[in-house]
Amino acid sequence: MTYWPGPGYRMAAEAHAALRASDQDRDHAAEVLKTGFAEGRLTKDEYDEHLSAVYAARTVGDLATLTCQLPGGGAALLPVPATPQRTNSLAVAALVCGLCEFLTFGLTAIPAVVLGHVARGQIRRTGETGGGLALAGLILGWLAVALFVLAVAGITVVAARSGHALVHQQVLNSGPGGPPPAAPPPAAP
Numbered sequence: 001m002t003y004w005p006g007p008g009y010r011m012a013a014e015a016h017a018a019l020r021a022s023d024q025d026r027d028h029a030a031e032v033l034k035t036g037f038a039e040g041r042l043t044k045d046e047y048d049e050h051l052s053a054v055y056a057a058r059t060v061g062d063l064a065t066l067t068c069q070l071p072g073g074g075a076a077l078l079p080v081p082a083t084p085q086r087t088n089s090l091a092v093a094a095l096v097c098g099l100c101e102f103l104t105f106g107l108t109a110i111p112a113v114v115l116g117h118v119a120r121g122q123i124r125r126t127g128e129t130g131g132g133l134a135l136a137g138l139i140l141g142w143l144a145v146a147l148f149v150l151a152v153a154g155i156t157v158v159a160a161r162s163g164h165a166l167v168h169q170q171v172l173n174s175g176p177g178g179p180p181p182a183a184p185p186p187a188a189p
Contacts, residue, residue: 025060029067035071041070091115093119094119097109098136098139112141113137116137
């Protein structure tokens with residue numbers, strides 16, 4: 001039996017050579033051989049020899065070895081390992097800023113909102129993960145902004161009422177005849 005130990009063999013051995021071949025994998029390798037034979041890349045004897053070896057192959061690495069010298073064979077038969085998607089770094093930063101609001105008394109609220117909006121835009125464009133992180137940072141940021149606005153409004157209302165009461169007391173004290181006479185000092189014994 002003729003094997004072609006070419007550049008694809010090393011890639012097959014390193015990647016998923018030990019992965020057991022399925023019937024679908026064998027059928028795909030047989031199609032690669034059939035195409036190679038139809039294009040004149042294999043003789044009839046080579047085709048028959050390799051086809052019987054393909055159906056006897058136990059691993060995907062064996063299939064890759066048998067087809068490594070043909071277009072669409074070799075490493076192309078190996079399954080592509082799933083790469084984990086990246087998490088958007090701005091989404092992580094938005095969440096960190098949102099959580100740090102409690103330690104910084106709200107100073108990181110505006111950065112959390114800005115980073116959250118920018119991160120969501122990038123996630124929509126690039127398909128990265130981290131949408132939940134960006135949303136959590138946005139919610140925490142807007143919540144801190146809302147609490148700050150409510151606190152400022154409350155302090156303003158309290159200050160206005162206190163100032164109004166002080167002015168009202170001054171008006172009462174300065175009535176039509178002026179301020180009421182001061183009480184005489186207590187007599188000394």
